[in-house]
Structure formats: structure tokens, C-alpha cells
Amino acid sequence: MEILTEVAISAFLVISGVFGLVGSFGLVKLKDTMQRLHAPTKATTLGVGGVLIASMLYFLLVKDKLSFHELLITLFLFLTAPITANFIAKAYMSANIREADVPTTQGEKGWAIYDDPPEPAEQD
């Protein structure tokens, strides 16, 4: 039984290591900033996720206690990672990408980076 536990924990660690490596490799290989933005979103999901699962298994099966910290790390990562990516994307777009380079909104207003929001309705 013990050997099975160790194999499972090691497997998750190796999986997360591989995805972390591929994510970092993507940063080097991809051409422009928008493409490179895709690489770290990989490392934070499966890369970190694998380590967290391995950690939970370790505490559950080896140390015989349930640990919730890994679930909280997942929760906080899911809350913060998209916001970081969005901020980088917006900063890059406003500095380097012209409005003509991206497709239209198919609506009345342009994209928020290039266009002002509509006037708020009159409050009574």
C-alpha cells in the first residue's frame, strides 16, 4: 500500500513539474506578448494544481490528517490569476496595438481601451 501512495504522490509531482517546464519554455519560444501571456496561465493551473494534489495526498495518506490549505491556494489562484493576465493584456494593448488591428465589437461602442463608456442614465 505504501508503495502505491508514494508512486501516486511522485506522479503528481512529476506531472506538475513537466507543465511548469512547458509553461516556462513557452515564454521563451512564443513570439509576441499576447502569445506569451498564454504560457503562465498554464503553469498556474495544472502546474500548481499537481503540486497541490500531491501535497493533499501526502498529508492525508502519510501524515493521516486532512489539510484544507491546498484548496484555499486553488481558490485564491483562480481569483487572482485571470486578473493579472487581464491587466497585462490591457496594458500591452493600449501601448502596442491599434484599434484597427483588432476586430470590431459588433456593437455601438468600441473596445473599452479605445472608447469612452456611454453616459450614465440620469439619476432621479
Added chain:
Amino acid sequence: MLIKRLFPHPILSVVLTLVWLGLVNKVTLGNVILGGFLGIVVPFITAPYWPNRPLLRNPVAIVGYFLIVLWDIVVANVQVAMLIVFKRADSLQSKWITIPLDLTSAEAITVLAGTITMTPGTVSATLSADGSAILVHCLHTDDPDAVRDEIKNRYERRLKEIFA
């Protein structure tokens, strides 16, 4: 109603209590009471800051949505890892995709944008100024319309059921 005044935001109360128990990492009576106390006091104090909070129509659907997103993250992670390792960088066809939104509440759009970013291969870049469309950057696709339809059918349709 007393219950309504004590718990202006019942789901937040439960989440706060669970997060507190997770942070101390030990379930004892004292921790449950302290977590429950935080779960009552924090929503009570912060209630004025969300006057137009959308109601959750179907809280059970959140679990299903979370599991689907989790599965998609795993599948798409492998796909993007393959792209990065095996495809030549100059043969990647990155595309901007406009996705018109049916969702209107800020909270629902935030969840959708976060989901798009967390599922690898797509990053949400910006909203239109009136919030009626979202601009997505796709790492590699031959068929932008298929990506748009999948996001609309898979995620947005479910979010419309969750948020009233």
C-alpha cells in the same frame, strides 16, 4: 425579517465560515463559532457596498459549472502544452475573437472573463465600452467562429442559468 437582516448575504456567510476553517486548518467548536461570527459580521458591515447584487438563481448549478471548468482546464492544458512543444512558433495562428455577450450583470461577466482566461488557449483581453462584447485572444485556432460558439454554449449559457 430578522433572519434577512442578520444574513443579508447567506452564501457569503457560508463561504467566509468555510474559508476561515480552511485557514486555521482545524475543525474545532471554537473555530466554528469564530468562523460563524465572521460569517455574520463581515456581510453585515459590507452590505452597503453591493446595492445591486445579482441574485443567484440556481446555486446548485455552480458546482456543475465548477466541475466542467476544472475538466476543461485539464484537457486544454494538455492541448496547449502540445502546441508549445511540437508546433513551430511561426506556424501558430493566433487570432482575436469578438464574443457578443448576452450576460448583463458585472459579476456574471467577471466570472465568464475569468473562466476564459483560466481555460488555456484563450485569454480575455478587454470589454467593449458598453459591456456588450468581450475581446478574446486565442493562441492557435483554424476556426475562430467555433471557439466563439463553444464559449457561448459551454460557459455563457450555464452562467445565464446561475445568475438571475
